[in-house]
Amino acid sequence: MYPSRFAYEAPKTLNEAIAILQANGGEAKILAGGQSLIPMVKLRFASPEVLVDINNIPGLDYMRIDEQGNLRIGALVRHEDLEHSTTLAATHPTLAAAASLVADPIVRTRGTFVGSLCHADPQGDWSATMVALGGHIVAQGPNGRRQIDIREFVLGPFTNALAYNEIAVEAVIPPAKGRPAGSYLKLERRVGDFATASVAVALDMNGATVGRAGCALAGVGGKTIDANDAISVLVGKTLNAESIEAAADAVAEAADPRTDHRGSADYKRHIVKTFVTRILNNIANSEQKAA
Amino acid sequence: MSSLYEVIPPAAGADVPVRRITIEVNGESRTLDVEPRLLLVHLLRQGLNLTGTHSGCDTTSCGACTVLFDGRPLKSCTMFAVMADGHKVETVEGMGSASELHPVQEGFKQEHGLQCGFCTPGMMLAAKALLERNPDPTEDEVRWALSGNLCRCTGYQNIVKSVLWAAEKMRNDQPQEA
Incomplete structure (x- = not known):
């Protein structure tokens, strides 16, 4: 497979790159790592007229x-x-x-x-x-x-x-307000496959109390699921069996999975609940060890 | 030399815009005119006749086309040749020769790390990159490092053994510190 023809630009500055985008009025795409864009243009899901390779612009790898x-x-x-x-x-x-x-x-x-x-x-x-x-x-x-x-x-x-x-x-x-805790868990059938479900949890801890709680889900909805409101039931609480179960239930409720060949909607929701519980239990256990 | 999809097979493509690039392939500097949409894997295989780099899934999944790009593993079906301008590319042809195998190649021979051989060049280059960064990997670390390379023959067991064999050999070949 190879893409349809495009013009290739390799600007040396951001201003130059922006000028190229401006001049091409929506027909140009930025090419950075290319690990999603190149497969998409090869499959001809996308056929931009101009690719603007930003890999030669210094100072963007910080x-x-x-x-x-x-x-x-x-x-x-x-x-x-x-x-x-x-x-x-x-x-x-x-x-x-x-x-x-x-x-x-x-x-x-x-x-x-x-x-x-x-x-x-x-x-x-x-x-x-x-x-x-x-x-x-x-x-x-x-x-x-x-x-x-x-x-x-x-x-x-x-x-x-x-x-x-x-x-x-x-x-x-932004910086954590307190001590940062959290993790990311993902279920995939093999490396590089699309996830069946994945869960990101980020907590800011004040001692044993949860200050800020953040959570989002991938693979269980039409876009990234914002589960920050759901996990906010933890704010002001300590992590214990009761608060963890309440949070895991609330987050699982926020998921919007569809049944497909990777599993039923119920199964994916169950995975979300399991992952939230597992992450929060791990944080609670490391809290106890640190105390 | 000019590399266009139109001239592979040969046919004039005078109206196709090309860019002149200079890349170092296996230590040798090459200056080429390439069409921007030419993929690195096709430049290597058709343009430079380095057919040791295999093209498998063509969708960034299987890792058969893995080369080293400035020393780091890269799926060469997922980079345009123009993007390699000014960079170094190493293919399996640069690893060793039949009379003087690279330790990773020797490992694959000793431990029967291949059957059909299609995934092998990519596996060996990914393994070489791992051992340059981590000379004493655990079995688990080898499995993780090769998890972007698919093999349909071996069940991976002997590939992992081959890489561990090579790691040990390379450590033993290192001059001992006093």
């Missing part, structure tokens, strides 16, 4: 904590950069848990965090972690930069909120 404590992930940070980070598990356990579950190890050397968010696949691992963590995207266009909350960024399956002349230049994750 992953750093800024002065306000936000984690900033540039547009060319690859999945494996997060996977191999030695500090991420302590500061962002939810991201660290998801990093080694994205696609497969070879795809992870190339695909990007921000590109995965832009792709807006309902199965996307990173979208779920971003919704649970309350992150946002920084988009840059001809008139400068703007922030887009991740929940407003993903509009539906494979649809994001970027204007035709905008580039998602970074993803930003």
Whole structure:
């Protein structure tokens, strides 16, 4: 398979890239890691006239904590950069848990965090972690930069909120208010397959009490499911059998799965409940060990 | 040399825009004119006649087309050749020769890590990248590192043994520190 013809541009600066998008009025697409876009153009699900390869733009491969404590992930940070980070598990356990579950190890050397968010696949691992963590995207266009909350960024399956002349230049994750805890669990039949269901949980702990609680689901709805309201039943509580079961029930209720060859809707909802319970139990157990 | 889909098989494609790229393939610098939509795997196989890189699923799943791109494993069906401009690509042809096998190749021979051989080049390059980063992997780490490469013959058991064999050999071949 190979794609239909396109013009290839390899700008050296963001402004140059934005000018190319502007000049092509919606017919140009940004090419970063290409691990979703290239298969799609090969299958001819998409046939953009122009591909704008941003891999030659220097300074987009950063992953750093800024002065306000936000984690900033540039547009060319690859999945494996997060996977191999030695500090991420302590500061962002939810991201660290998801990093080694994205696609497969070879795809992870190339695909990007921000590109995965832009792709807006309902199965996307990173979208779920971003919704649970309350992150946002920084988009840059001809008139400068703007922030887009991740929940407003993903509009539906494979649809994001970027204007035709905008580039998602970074993803930003706010600091935990308290001690960060959380994880990401995913059920897949084999590595690289679409998930049957996956669950991202991110808690900010104040001592043994839950300060902020975030949760999102992938694979169990037409887009990433925002389960932040559902898991907020934990806020102000300690993690015990009763509060964990209430939270797991509420999150499972927020799922919107469909029956397909990966399982029935009931089964997928059951997986969601099991994963939420498992993540919260693990956090509660490590709390006890730390105490 | 010009690589267009039109000239594989040969036929003039004068109106097709091409870009000149320079890539280092197995240590040798190559300058080529390529059509932007040409996939790296097709440049290697048809353009450069390096047919050791196999094209399997063609959908970024199977890993048969795995090459090393600046030392990291890459599915070459999922990169345009133009994107490799200025970069280094290593294929199975660059690993060793029949008389002088790379330890990973030797491992696959010793431990019967292949049957039909279709997945083998990709498996060996993914294994080489693993061992460069982690010279003493556990069995579990080998299985994880190869989880993007599919094999329909072996059941993976002997592939894992082959990689562990190579790891040990490469550690033993290292000059001992005083």
